[in-house]
Amino acid sequence: MSVDGQEIDSSPIVFRVLGPLEVHGTAGPVRVPPGRQEIILAALLMDANRVVGSNHLVDLVWDEDPPDTARTQVQICVSRLRKSFADAGVDAPIATRPPGYLMHAPDDLIDLQVFNRHVARSRALVKEGRRAEAAELLRGAVALWRGPCLSGIPSEALRTKALRIDEERLSAVETYLDLELELGRHHELVGEIGRLVHDYPLRERLRGQLMLALHRSGRQAEALESYRTGRDLLIQELGLEPGEDLRRLEMAILSGNAALLPEAGLPPIRVAARVASTVMVDPDPERPARAPAAAYRVEKPRQLPADTADFVGRQDLVAAAEAALTGPDLPHRPVGVVVIVGMPGVGKSTLATHIAHRLGRDHFPDGQLYCDLRGTRAEPVEAMEVLGRFLRALGIPGAMIPDDVDERAEMYRNLLAQRRTLVVLDDAASESQIGPLLPGSGSCAVLVTSRARLTALPGAHRLELDILDTAQALELLGRVIGEGRVAREPQAAAALVGTVGGLPLALRIIAARLAARPHWTLASMVHRLANERHRLDELTHGEMTMRASLSLTHDGLGRTERQLLRLLSLAEGASLPGWLAGALLDDRRAFPSDLMEPLVDVQMLDVVAVETTGEFRYRFHEIIRVFAREQLVVHDSEEVRRSALERMTGGWLALAEQAHRRVYGGDYTILHGTAPRWQPPPTYVEQVLADPLEWLDGEHANLCAAVEQAATAGLDEVSWDLAATLVTLFEARGYLDQWEKTHRQALEAVRRAGNTRGTAVLLGSLGTLYSSRRQPRESREALESARALFERLGDRHGLALCRRDLALLERQYGADEEALRLYGLAIDDFDTVGDVVGRATVLTQRAHIRMRRGEGAIAHTELEEALEIYRSAGYVGGEAQALRRVGQVLTQRGESAEAERILDKVLGMVRQSGDVIGEGHLLRNLGEVNADMGRFQEAKDLFVRALAIREQVMDHGGAAVVRLDLARLMDRAGEPEPAAGLLEQAIATFRERSMHREMNEAEQLLAAVTAARGPAA
Helix, strand or coil, X not given: CEECCEECCCCCCCEECCCCCEEEECCEEECCCCCHHHHHHHHHXXXXXXXXXXXXXXXXXXXXXXXXXXXXHHHHHHHHHHHHHHHHCCCCCEEEECCEEEECCCHHHEHHHHHHHHHHHHHHHHHCCCXXXXXXXXXXXXXXXXXXXXCCCCCHHHHHHHHHHHHHHHHHHHHHHXXXXXXXXXXXXXXXXXXXXHHCCCCHHHHHHHHXXXXXXXXXXXXXXXXXXXXXXXXXXXXXXXXXXXXXXXXXXXXXXXXHCHHHCCCHHHHHHHHHCCCCCCCCCCCCCCCCHHHCCCCCCECCCCCCCCCCCCHHHHHHHHHHHHCCXXXXXXXXXXXXXXXXXXXXXXHHHHHHHHHHHHHCCCCEEEEECCCCCCCCCCHHHHHHHXXXXXXXXXXXXXXXXXXXXXXXXXXXXXXXXXXXXEEECCHHHHHHXXXXXXXXXXXXXXXXXXXXXXCEEEEECCCCCHHHHHHHHHHHHCHHHHHHCHHHHXXXXXXXXXCHHHHHHHHHHHHHCCCCCHHHHHHHHHCHHHXXXXXXXXXXXXXXXXHHHHHHCCHHHHHHHHHHCCCCCCCEXXXXXXXXXXXXXXXXXXXXXXXXXXXXXXXEEECCCCCEEEECCHHHHHHHHHHHHHHCCHHHHHHHHXXXXXXXXXXXXHHHHHHHCCCCCCCCCCCCCXXXXXXXXXXXCCCHHHHHHHCHHHHHHHHHHHHXXXXXXXXXXXXXXXXXXXXXXXXXXXXXXXXXXXXXXXHHHCCHHHHHHHHHHHHHHHHHCCCHHHHHHHHHHHHHHHHHHCCHHHHHHHHHHHHHHHHHHCXXXXXXXXXXXXXXXXHHHCCHHHHHHHHHHHHHHHHHCCCHHHHHHHHHHHHHHHHHHCCHHHHHHHHHHHHHHHHHHCCHHHHHHHHHHHHHXXXXXXXXXXXXXXXXXXXXXXXXXXXXXXXHHHHHHHHHXXXXXXXXXXXXXXXXXXXXXXXXXXXXXHHHHHHHHHHHXXXXXXXXXXXXXXXXXXXXXXXXXXXXX
């Protein structure tokens, strides 16, 4: 095939990257060994005829941890490539060009360059009206592909480039399909486009082409079905509605719009444009032109940078700044000074420039002085230099400017004494840098921006600049890329704002990139930003770069502050307590939050709350956290990172361990490991654990994250210990999902490490969880596995816990003799290891069997012993459990009034402690008491509330037991219909969970209820 006399494949292609990497010389194929040589050759080809740096090649081959010999190994690889090319007759020399290598290869030798050339030629042909030739040329160019670009090359960075090139192939395909649809080839294209839509179901342009081809082929129903299928996929996969063009195309098909007819000669996107009848307009037609610099006189300096045309929001701050800077015109009015502070990228300079332009000549007709003080750079501009600049701008010849800083400052103040001039000092480092630059006359004003708060600057009004709210951020996005694009993809626009946390600089970068690429969807930008590792790479456009802005602050910090910022990125929680700083740096000071404050001062951390101890809680902006983690990998060794993580997770473990001791009165009913603890300051621990359950609940997100981090990092000992300790919270608050999730994460880590004891503890704890959920099969399997491991280890404490919980399972099965045997063994084990609370839990549980066997007196005696133990240890939760059993014993004796009194008291106790599961049990017990007392409605209400709680904590077995209670109540009240419905639901759950005793009870009652309802039922 030829176009303009060119044969697409007339030149022999030597290098093929559009698929697996291949090299063909005159002597045949060239074997390039996989691995380093393959990566280096691919990198040189992707930037053929341009210098590729040695450092870049090292990064591609070894990613994060190159050996000391990396550069030498790259040289060896290049040397071997040269030899292979020479042996195969490949004329593509690789020259050494500092700082790396340059591969000379004519475009005809590389399939990618051939593709690019033909794509460019096709665009020219379209402009000349030669659409058929352009389509043919593009088809030939796409045919160069043999698979995904650089498939099989083990380099993430090269893979990112390859994906962009594969995207260009798809764009070329879509373009030639558009051209051929314009040529009326819809019948022939339906099958091809359909296969492409199947392969790329989320590409809206392809789906629009398929819809148009089907519609023009008389297949309207299929065209509309294709739209509906695509819409469902977009909603399911991305949570987004189709774009406006696709929606308009659907409406046009539904209405039979004439623009869709083949003779209209329009591709899908242009069809949508015609249907919409849109007109492109300048988004800001009234924007004033800048006057030429020559229009201004030297003695009235106009040094402000250009104002931002798309400035949004901040009106309250603008008003506050203007009031402070212009103020009442009093005889002895001091200089108005406003300091705008905020984190990197929040828009301080933009706001200052906007305010300065608003005030402009009306309030400060004698001019505006401006200087970027470079406070976040390695070498801030000195006041001496700034004064020299300002004096020259005010008309002082260079030869007359003094050499002494004090003399310059005096001349500067004299010149401004009778003038109304605004001085804008951007990016100030400190008060000492600003002091000499302050005018002496109240007729002038000073506007300062800084990442530090500059609290020692006398008389200054400070404005704290925060991130944009969602509405302001969307407005900014719309002003840059057009409100129409934002309106077409509202969910994606909101997702973009959320990804960068409303940070103006990041938003402007995203908006600039989207504005430069009108063919990109907002959803595609969301996808690009989703990868945290490359997010800062995406937040770059021209000279705007988020990484550079943050690097300035990072590099300007002291060594300790820099390292702390980086190490804090290891913490996953939404808010961070101050003691973490001490743990991460291994600093034992009494107030470790003091280490955080320098980071707050430069806006790299926010203060978000105050704890009951008076200590502060801190938070990263997400973009800053991503940056800090990136810097952590660059600057801190794996050993440093791991040691910091060990101390941080060890700190969480130490606090959780202390919390458990305060709840249970000691290390009772729990097993601990040998993981090192890091102890926060004792005074802090005493204050923060005054209410241990409340502390555990408030920190549970951080604690669960610490379990996951430890497990992922291979810190198996701390991972299992912390997960097991957190059961104190999970059990009390009914957090059964977190219980299972943390234990599964830790279990994977201990099994991977061959940690037998950790495995046993976690399996035993999971057995308890499954028992709480009424999953007897899963519970027994886990507990028996744990028991076998504890027996092998000779761990009597672990055996005691397993035997107690296995006894509970036997009790639930109705196997009372086996349950009593296991309870007896558990008590012996608990007594051996000195776990008095463990003994009391057995006595409390065993009372249920005593009651069932008619041994109420023995049950009452054992419960009194348990109560004494609980009270002595200070374990309020255990006391509540024992009192509940006492209430049940009294109910069995027929002492309903006293039973109700005790159960009401216990209900108050569990509610005060936040024990949701306990509340569910108490409501059921009170329901039973009220039923015995003949209070039908009260009993029903209590059972219904108990059922709601069981469903809330996903205790389906417990919910089925309450349904059985309700059914008995309904049957007694003469309401067989609802009773039967409740029993059928309960029986299904009992059968599913092998709860045989309860299932037999329910089936007998259902038979009686059915018989009472008569044959019609």
